[in-house]
Amino acid sequence: xxxxxxxxxxxxxxxxxxxxxxxxxxxxxxxxxxxxxxxxxxxxxxxxxxxxxxxxxxxxxxxxxxxxxxxxxxxxxxxxxxxxxxxxxxxxxxxxxxxxxxxxxxxxxxxxxxxxxxxxxxxxxxxxxxxxxxxxxxxxxxxxxxxxxxxxxxxxxxxxxxxxxxxxxxxxxxxxxxxxxxxxxxxxxxxxxxxxxxxxxxxxxxxxxxxxxxxxxxxxxxxxxxxxxxxxxxxxxxxxxxxxxxxxxxxxxxxxxxxxxxxxxxxxxxxxxxxxxxxxxxxxxxxxxxxxxxxxxxxxxxxxxxxxxxxxxxxxxxxxx
Numbered sequence: 001x002x003x004x005x006x007x008x009x010x011x012x013x014x015x016x017x018x019x020x021x022x023x024x025x026x027x028x029x030x031x032x033x034x035x036x037x038x039x040x041x042x043x044x045x046x047x048x049x050x051x052x053x054x055x056x057x058x059x060x061x062x063x064x065x066x067x068x069x070x071x072x073x074x075x076x077x078x079x080x081x082x083x084x085x086x087x088x089x090x091x092x093x094x095x096x097x098x099x100x101x102x103x104x105x106x107x108x109x110x111x112x113x114x115x116x117x118x119x120x121x122x123x124x125x126x127x128x129x130x131x132x133x134x135x136x137x138x139x140x141x142x143x144x145x146x147x148x149x150x151x152x153x154x155x156x157x158x159x160x161x162x163x164x165x166x167x168x169x170x171x172x173x174x175x176x177x178x179x180x181x182x183x184x185x186x187x188x189x190x191x192x193x194x195x196x197x198x199x200x201x202x203x204x205x206x207x208x209x210x211x212x213x214x215x216x217x218x219x220x221x222x223x224x225x226x227x228x229x230x231x232x233x234x235x236x237x238x239x240x241x242x243x244x245x246x247x248x249x250x251x252x253x254x255x256x257x258x259x260x261x262x263x264x265x266x267x268x269x270x271x272x273x274x275x276x277x278x279x280x281x282x283x284x285x286x287x288x289x290x291x292x293x294x295x296x297x298x299x300x301x302x303x304x305x306x307x308x309x310x311x312x313x314x315x316x317x318x319x320x321x
Contacts (some may be wrong), residue, residue, distance in 0.1 A: 002253075011033060011034055012031050012033065012034055013031070013033070013034040013035070013111040013112045014029055014030070014031060014034055014110060014111045014295065014318070015029070015030055015032050015075055015107070015109070015110035016028070016029055016030075016076040016077065016109040016110065016295065016298050017029075017030045017032070017073045017074065017075055017076065018059060018073065018074055018076065019070065019072060019073050019259050021059055021060060021061050021064075021065055021074075022059075022060065022061075023056065023060065023070070023149070023302075023306065024056070024298075024299045024300075024302035024303045024306060025299065027076060027298050027299050027302060029295060029296060029298065032110075032202060033115040034111070035111050035112055035113070035265075036086065036114070037086040037087060037088035037091075037114050038088050038114070039089045039090050039118055040088060040089075040090050040091060040118065041091070041115065041116055041117060042084050042086065042087050042088065042091060042094050042114070042115060042126055043084070043086035043087075043088075043112055043113070044080065044082045044083065044084055044085060044100055044102075044112065044113050044114075044115065044126065045082050045083050045085040045087045045111065045112055046080045046081070046082040046086075046108065046109075046110060046111060046112065046113055046318045047081060047082040047083065047135045047139075047317075047318055047319050048080070048081045048082070048135045048136045048138070048139035048315050048316065048317055048318060048319075049077045049079060049080050049081075049108040049109045049110075049139055049140040049315070049316040049318060050077075050079035050080075050081075050136075050140035050142075050143075050144075050170050050313055050315050050316075051077060051079075051301060051302065051305040051313070051314045051315070051316065052078065052079065052092075052139075052143045052144060052171055052305070053105070053171070053268065053305065053306075053307070054078070054117075054143060055076060055077050055078060055109055055302070056229065056302055056305065056306050058070065058106065059074055059076065059106065060163055061150045068105065068106070068193040068262070069105075069254075070105075070106055074106055074260060075106050075107030075108075075109070075110060076106060076107070076108075076109050076298070076302075077106065077107070077108035077109035077316065078103050078104060078105050078106060078107075078108050078142065078143055079101075079102075079108055079139050079140060079141065079142045079143055079144075080101065080102060080103070080104055080108040080111075080113055080122050080142075081099075081100070081101040081129060081135040081136070081138035082099075082100065082101075082135065082318075083096075083097060083098065083099055083100070083140035083208055084097060084098040084100055084126075085095050085112065088117075091117040092117075093117065094117055094126065094128075095273040097146060098128060099128070099129040099130050099135070099138075100101055100126050100127060100128055101126075101127055101135075101139060101141060101142065101277070102115060102126040102127050102131055102142055103115075103118065103122060103123035103124065103125050103142040103143065104123065104124065105123035105124060109295065109298060109316050109318070110318075111266075111318060113244070113318075115305050115321075120264075122142075122146060122265055122266040122268070123143075125142070125273075127277065129274060129277065130277050130278060130280070130281035131281065132280075132282075132283075133277060133280050133281050134279040136289055136292060136315045137280060137287050137289070138171075138277070138316075139315055140171075140287050140289070140313040140315060141273060141276055141277060141280070141287070142173045142263055142265075142273060142313070143171075143265055144172045144174065144175050144265075144270060144313070145175050145262060145265075145268075145272070145273055145276040145277075145315075146265030146266070146268040146273055147172045147175075147177040147253055147264070147265035147268070148172050148173075148175030148179055148269040149175070149179065149265075149268045149269065149272040149273070149275075149276065150232070150264060150265055150267050150269075150272075150284040151172070151176055151229045151253055151263035152176060152179045152180060152183065152229075152250040152253045152265040153246070153253050153263075153268070153269060153272075154229075154261040154263050155228070155229060155249050155250070157180045157183045157184075157185035157227055158183055158184055158185060158225075159183075159184030159185065160226070160228045160229075161184075161185040161186070161227050162185065162186040162187075162188065162190055162221055162223070162224070162225050162226055163180045163185045163187050163188070163225070163226070163227045163228065163229065164188045164189075164190070164217060164225045164227070164228040164229070164236060164239070164240055164243075164244035164245075165177055165180065165185070165187060165188070165189045165190070165204065165228070165229045165231065165236070166190045166229065166230040166231055166233075166235060166236025166237075166239075167191075167230070167231035167232035167236070168187070168189025168190055168191055168199055168202070168204050168206075168230070168231070168234050169189070169191045169198055169199055169202075169311050170197045170231060170232070170310070171310070171312070172231050172253065173189065173202075173231050174202060174287060174288060174313070175229065175276070177199070177202045177203055177204045177284070178202060178203060178284075178285045178286070179276075179285070180186060181203040181204075182279070182284060182285070185227075186205070186221075187203060187204040187205065188204065188205050188206075188207055188217060188220060188225065189202070189204030189205065189206055189207070190206075190207055190208070190209040190213065190235075190236060190315055191206055191207075191208070192207065192208065192209070192309075193208055193298050195311060198311050200290075205220065207220055209236075210235075211236060213235060213236070213239040214238075214239040214242040214243050217239060217243060218243060224243065224244065225240065225243050225245055226233070226245065226249060227245060227249040227250070228240030228243075228245050228249070228250045228251070229250075229251045229252075229253075229263075230250070230251070230252045230253070230254070230255070231253055231254065232254055233254055233255055234252070234255050234257065236250055237250055237255075237257055237260065247259035247260050251263050263302065278309050287312070287313060288311065288312030288313065289312055289313055289314075289315055290304075290311055290312035290313060291304060291313045291314050291315070292309070292314075292316075292317055293314070293315070293316055293317065294316075294317050295316050295317065295318050298316060301314055301316055
């Protein structure tokens with residue numbers, strides 16, 4: 001039997017959708033029929049949705065969208081946080097009123113999302129939000145947290161390691177730097193000159209990206225770098241090889257290179273996302289929120305995210321007044 005919360009019933013839902021693939025200019029807020037939870041599913045009343053580069057990358061053109069199984073009209077955004085609003089038959093472990101977060105591939109920026117309660121598939125999942133973690137923060141964890149966890153697992157840093165992380169100030173970098181520090185490693189993080197203090201605040205020693213990166217890292221760490229994670233392209237990958245880091249201890253997320261592991265959030269270890277949430281709740285990992293926008297400013301928010309110079313995370317507020 002389907003359980004519902006005490007919230008007033010609604011047959012409509014605001015949802016950000018696009019009728020053609022493209023940039024932020026194609027994003028539109030629509031009133032659509034509210035989805036309902038089926039067997040094994042829960043419906044979540046979304047309060048916040050976090051944006052990621054993959055949101056606009058996979059909806060930029062038809063070919064890329066097809067690789068993710070998306071067709072028009074498509075939704076937007078994957079990370080969400082909110083409250084369980086409806087529970088389908090056969091679901092255990094969740095009840096109306098539970099605070100939750102998770103992933104709903106390219107449909108998270110909406111009043112309601114329906115996801116599988118079993119949470120076996122990345123970006124179609126739901127997790128309990130720990131006490132002490134607010135919804136805006138919880139809405140930033142899924143994609144970036146999973147990806148950072150998978151990248152760290154690929155190079156397995158420890159107290160004897162010095163890790164070079166390229167793109168350390170971005171959405172995934174925020175997590176990767178702190179997880180590497182929690183593992184006991186020394187972290188060198190690439191960024192712009194203007195981001196140096198920000199990177200220090202995360203626990204990384206900053207180094208400017210661009211031509212001559214390997215020489216600057218060598219001057220900063222005469223003893224050498226033992227592992228590297230490239231979160232942006234190939235610059236850090238090439239610098240790491242120049243510094244003598246073996247391919248087995250290099251990882252990328254935005255490109256592929258022969259002999260080098262490519263991390264994907266879908267391949268994060270079971271329980272990785274819940275562990276990240278526990279670290280946030282314990283105050284051992286923090287998530288800087290760069291900006292928060294109401295849903296009616298979705299285009300402005302997406303433009304900021306697409307600029308790829310955000311320090312921290314961009315969040316959409318879906319709370320109704």
